[in-house]
Amino acid sequence: MEGEGSPLASNQKDTRISSPFSWRGDSFPPILDSETPDHLEKIRDLGIPYIFDIHTHFFPETVMKLIWRWFDNVNWAIGYRLPEAERVKRLHHNGIKRFTTLNYAHKAGMASSLNDWTYTNYKNWEGAIPFGTFYPEEGVLGYVKKAVEDYGFSGFKLHCEVSKLNLNRPELADTFSYLQEKQIPILIHTGTAPLPGEFTGIEFFKPFLETYPKLVVIVAHMGAHEISAYASLLDSYPNLALDTTMVFVDFLATGKAEDVDFAVSYLETYQDQIYFGSDFPNIPYNLNHPISRLLELQISDLAKQKILYRNAESRFFK
Ligand SMILES: [Zn+2]
Numbered sequence: 001m002e003g004e005g006s007p008l009a010s011n012q013k014d015t016r017i018s019s020p021f022s023w024r025g026d027s028f029p030p031i032l033d034s035e036t037p038d039h040l041e042k043i044r045d046l047g048i049p050y051i052f053d054i055h056t057h058f059f060p061e062t063v064m065k066l067i068w069r070w071f072d073n074v075n076w077a078i079g080y081r082l083p084e085a086e087r088v089k090r091l092h093h094n095g096i097k098r099f100t101t102l103n104y105a106h107k108a109g110m111a112s113s114l115n116d117w118t119y120t121n122y123k124n125w126e127g128a129i130p131f132g133t134f135y136p137e138e139g140v141l142g143y144v145k146k147a148v149e150d151y152g153f154s155g156f157k158l159h160c161e162v163s164k165l166n167l168n169r170p171e172l173a174d175t176f177s178y179l180q181e182k183q184i185p186i187l188i189h190t191g192t193a194p195l196p197g198e199f200t201g202i203e204f205f206k207p208f209l210e211t212y213p214k215l216v217v218i219v220a221h222m223g224a225h226e227i228s229a230y231a232s233l234l235d236s237y238p239n240l241a242l243d244t245t246m247v248f249v250d251f252l253a254t255g256k257a258e259d260v261d262f263a264v265s266y267l268e269t270y271q272d273q274i275y276f277g278s279d280f281p282n283i284p285y286n287l288n289h290p291i292s293r294l295l296e297l298q299i300s301d302l303a304k305q306k307i308l309y310r311n312a313e314s315r316f317f318k
Contacts (some may be wrong), residue, residue, distance in 0.1 A: 015075045018027050019284070020074055021074070021251060023252060024252060024257050028285070029286070030247075030286050030289070031079045031284065031285055031286055032079075033093060035292075037094050037095070037288040039095065042292070043095060043295070045307035047305060048309045049097075051097070051276065052099070052276070052281065052316075053091070053098070053278050053306045054099075054187065054312050055100065055102060055187065055245040056100055056101070056280040056281075057279070057282060058102070058118065058121075058122070060117050060151065063103075068282070076253075078281065080281030080282075080283070082281070087280070088126065090280075091127070091280065096127075096280075096287065098129060098312070099128060100131045101118050101122050101129065103131075104156065104157050104162060104163055104189075105133055106157060106163055111135040111140075112143040112178070116153065118131070118153075124302060129154050131155045131157050131310075132148075132151070132153045132157075133154060133156055133157050133158065136172050136226060137171070140171065140172065140174075140178055144178065153184075153186070154185070155184060155185040155186060156179065156184065156186045157200040158186060160189060160197055160199050160200045161196070161197035162197075164199065165199055167188070167204055167205065170229055177212070180212045180216075181238075187243065188205075188217060188218070190204065191254075192226065193225045193255060201221070204230040205219070207225075209233060213239075216239045218241045219242055221246055221247060222245075222247050222263060222266070223242060224247060224254035225259070227247075227263045228263075231270065238273075242250075242266070243276070244267075244274060244276050244277055244294065245308065246283070246290070248294055249289055249290050251283075264297050267307060274303075274306070274313075275309045275312050276309075291308070296309065
């Protein structure tokens, strides 16, 4: 992995130091995988046969390269800037045998073809759980139904910040009602981290959930920077869940250290409504880092088992 394109060829200095997002402590976690990641033995001891990562990204290479360029501009090193087949091998190498195929549209006329692309390709990625996306536009219910009924997709992903998406848009009402009725999960980046958008945050999310109270929703990044506000909805909405993506790590793009530390208690309290997510491949550290940080937290073994494996396994393979 070293060399051209690698974020950390040996003669380069670590650009992570000049990221606008801060880091916990003054050293950085490794960015390249070790030969045998040390979390593999630990998960085995916990009775976890493999990790289920609810938040991994797959885009057509041209789009992925544009996304990487954005990250380069904020010195957000991409740990896994590799061809697609190599990336899948890195997931397996880290004990992640099941993972989602998240992507999203940043403009109209794009979502349906992303779904077609995912459908054409996901069978090449062993362990991939196909997720689609949609956008407020004409024909949306039609291509969402196609993705569910013809493609057999297991869920959908929406990104309120990048897509400038207001979840309360009336053009999406039929689609959300359909997905609620079918109990198909939607993973939504609705929070204000790492950057706020016009329609991000709890003030947009809460009325949305009140409109579709039985919708199966997974909130990305635990709703950071408003983790407590999102967590406070978990009791009233049993179909609501949070993913841990980029939260309990040394890179503080999702919140200040004290906010993240405070959020640990939610993992125990709401252990049935939390999923592990990594944001692979767009992470400025290796996969061992988020997994071992989660394993180190002062929560029960049962909570770790549910978060890393059981909750997602039973959601998608009942
Ligand atoms: Zn993501």
